Amino acid sequence: MFDICELHEPGTLEEAKAILAENPGLKVIAGGTDVLIRLQHGSLAGAGLLSLKNLHALEEIVMLGDGTISVGAMAPFTTIFQSGLIRRHVPVLCEAAVSMGGPQVRNVATIGGNICNGAVSADSASTLFALDALLKLETSTDERIIPMGDFYAGPGKVNLRPGELLTAVLIPREGYEGMGGHYIKYAMRKAMDIATLGVAVVCKVREDRFVDLRIGLGVAAPVPIRCFEAEAYAKGKEVTPEVVQEIARLAVKPAKARTSWRASKDYREHLIEVLAQRAVAEAVKRGGGCCAD
């Protein structure tokens, strides 16, 4: 049995926000694939849960009037993977979605839970970061929209204020339009494994030059990071194997790789360079270029 003392199951977002405002100590539970594991392992003992399971309106994936793609926080990864809208406009997010866990986990694990859990290995995080995604956070009285980069506070720590819920992940039009993308999850097993490294690249190539390039890395530092120096270097450059190699070399710079049982620091840095190169080359192909490799 899970060691919990109460369970609230509101049917609407308004209700959920009101309950959380009154009981800021409640632990939010979405799909539960992190929360219930932690309970199973004995942490969070005695917690009261606020379940978002019945907030079906938060599962919606829609395009807003200005072209922003809004992915509801409660959308499970299978829904994202199968969404025609995502497949058409942000296929790299499908790639990231289907790389996480296994089918039964993807059927319940939500994108909101993946982000709010704050794990540096979260498979959606590096891709959303590369897409310049924004997070919509709501309390019973307030609402704010912040960039992904401002949300991560440290390993397993996110900037959720008391009473705040993540309601949607917003991918602005400039974040995805005309961009090719590729996500590489490097892990020991092909399924049901946590990433040793995650590399997400989106880029736009016109007339064989990089118009835009963005790289997000997971498990390269205590929080998901962007490779701003590599991105700035790429802009306007002709797509050549040498340039792609230099981008990959620069991508290692912001990393704060460390040695763990999964991999040593040196190995991780080597992986970043090699996989960034591969991911950029593939993203270039998908983003309108051809001669990166």
Add this chain to the structure above:
Amino acid sequence: MQKRIALKVNGRPVQIEIDIRESLLDVLRDRLQFTGVKQGCSVGECGACTVLIDGVPVNSCIYLAAWADGKSVTTVEGIAQDGRLSPVQEAFVEEGAIQCGFCTPGLVLSTTALVESGKRFTHDEVRRELSGHLCRCTGYQKIIDAAERALREAEAASE
């Protein structure tokens, strides 16, 4: 804290008072005696506890029983009809995909969901869709063979 839930298990309506601390696995195995739902790891890794919730494969060990209110749950006990094995079960038997059998209920359910989706799956997609199950005995090849056989036969039957 107690909660009264009403659900369907294998097509039959069930009303039961559960403890909110219980997982769906606890309720199905210990209260309703559907012991075809296996308890392996209890942390979502092995797939032995897989059931279908409204047709979708879910690990019942990391699913609150309270969430099953209003849902339709299928366990392996609900797959055979009138004492006859389903085509998916037949395929597992025919291909020799069962050794100790501990992983079999979950795999039969995941395969059933694939068949019932009516979609086509490539070899790699079948492997991907069954990747949430661990089997300590077979080496997986015969399980994949069984799933592909079931999918092939279902497709042939629908033509």
